[in-house]
Amino acid sequence: AQCVRDLKDHGFPTIKSAKRTKWFEKHKSIQADINTLKRQLKDDWLEKTIAEFHKTVHTAEVDRQLRGIRPVDIITPPTFKYELEERGKVAKLLFKPLAGLTEDQILE
Helix, strand or coil, X not given: CHHHHHHHHXXXXXXXXXXXXXXXXHHHHHHHHHHHHHHHHHHHHHHHHHHHHHHHCCHHHHHHHHCCCCCCCCCCCCCCCCCCHHXXXXXXXXXXXXXXXXXXXXXX
């Protein structure tokens, strides 16, 4: 703010109009320092926020599991019921070892 007042006191209505003067260079340097500080503060804040997130991200999920509540993202496979007797036989055949059986035993 003081730098801008100095520019106006020396007859420059805007900062751009003071180009190539020591006041303009002083203003540019101060503005660069301000921008650097803002960026550092933003980066520090972001780093702190991310660290806090990582500390607490799984807390709620762990608490639920400790109380015996299963995680919601685990999908329980559906239970199949065979309505037709033939389907049941086919399912049994698919999982039954056939080695050493006769053709009649396989068809049973």
